[in-house]
Amino acid sequence: MSQTLIEKILSRHTIGKEGDHRLISYDHLLLHDATGALLIEPFQKLGRPLAHPERILAAADHFVPPATAERAEILQQYLDFTKDLAGIRQKPFSGICHQILIEDPLVGPGQFIIGADSHTITAGGLGALACGLGSTDILFSMVTGFTWLATPPVVKITLTGQTGPHIRGKDFALEILHQIGTTTYPDYGFECFDATASKLSMDSRFSLACMGAEMGASFFTIVPDAITATFLQNKNCSIPPVYPDETAHYDAQLSIAAPPEPLVSIPPAPWCVEKVSALSHIPIHQAFVGSCTGGRLEDIADTASLIRGKRVAEHVRLVVIPASNEVYLAALEQGYIGDIIRAGGIVDAPSCGPCGGIDKGIIGKGQNMIASSNRNFPGRTGPGDTYLASALVTAASALTGYITDPREFMA
């Protein structure tokens, strides 16, 4: 029987059944300091060994470096805990967990990945299946070696049209959110085909897959192609891709054309979307380029290319946080970081930053932020209002102090 990519990967990882649920083994399990700290005490109480320590990747990215004494203590507890877990892959202070996961040569298409963070879904950009879970679910999987889930219905999404230099994966994510919101396909697996003329870059695809969490998707996987193959080759990953069958049945189908102009999500939720040109009256106090959605090399390069040789608007904070050390080093080598600093930007060390309201860069009451990150629920990034857009829109807005179409600054 022909299968979707999602069915294929699930089938290959199914090791049992329990009622209506599949028991699924995982190739990787992702931990970070904030949600990882929550499972220390129950893990010790449970007193069971790890089922597959070598499959666990432990990042530290939320409280890095910590902004308060309490967070320093939480971080330290987590570091002490993971240090004693023999055989796991320790990667603290290397960047945001979702970014270091996709950079890891052991992580590739066809795999099943779980993580203690909703944006674990990002790794679907590789043609893998990845989903976020809570701390107790993750602890369960650490000691049993599997998780459970019901087989999700699958929606096929075909991306079409011309992307052009001003349209990124983030704009596609916002276009999808604009069309379907967050409850049209609740808990569906999203299987995405890139049929655009110019093809999205891998960085754009990860940005899109990451926002799958905001669409209510259980998985957001992008069917591998030549772009994926080059990315895998460059990171020395030889895991063979898995493809859907041509005759696979989908429970729903959706065709998404590239939006003609960049899009912006307005408060109070990611699925409230407007064209950038409709928002040019909105002043901003901060522009943030970073996070697991918008802190990759493409985002930093877009920011640098837009503001090179110019100045950030007076009294506007442009905060740039590369998603990982690898991204940071590449951005340094390419000169992007210098461009950003010389234009008046603030560059911070790889971490989640203000996304999640956690750390440096949060905004105060009455302040507006435009951000390349993923969520703008009230209170998410501090008490102010957050608008979500691509790094290009974010950088252009930093230059003018108002939400701005980047094409004003593109040759």
Place this chain on the structure above:
Amino acid sequence: MTTFAYIVGDNISTDLIHPPNFFSLDKTIRQQGLLYGYNQEWARTIEPGSIIIGGENFGCGSSREVTARVFADRGIKLVCAKSFARIFYRNMVNLGIPICTITSAIPWAEGRRVALQESQDSSCLTDETGAYILLKQPSIFARTIIDNGGLLNSIDHLFQTPADE
């Protein structure tokens, strides 16, 4: 016996349920954040034994489990909503916190005292005028986890640990 039911709208994110600045391993700090992003007064005054009534997509957003654990911290009797976001729902079940899906219209615009009547498959909340909300219990699988006091207490009861692939 009646208890107070608080009513919130659709798409209540985990950032409203428990704002990130209340993230803590210390229960005394953590429990102050319950619904603080939605109503700061409630965060102070919600009594143990209360019921929360939500709309569609309750608990969307971040997976951080403190946003579920805070309901247990504060002794909330039941959280019900028209629909829940996947990770939040699992977190509630995994922590053994009672949760139900609303299958009828919500006849009330504001919170009020209600009586909870429970049966095997369905339950209902009724106010003094006789207006009611119908509730559907979680699946047998999920209910078994809740009845065991959470997922970690269910490992041996519920799962025949399969051999790995």
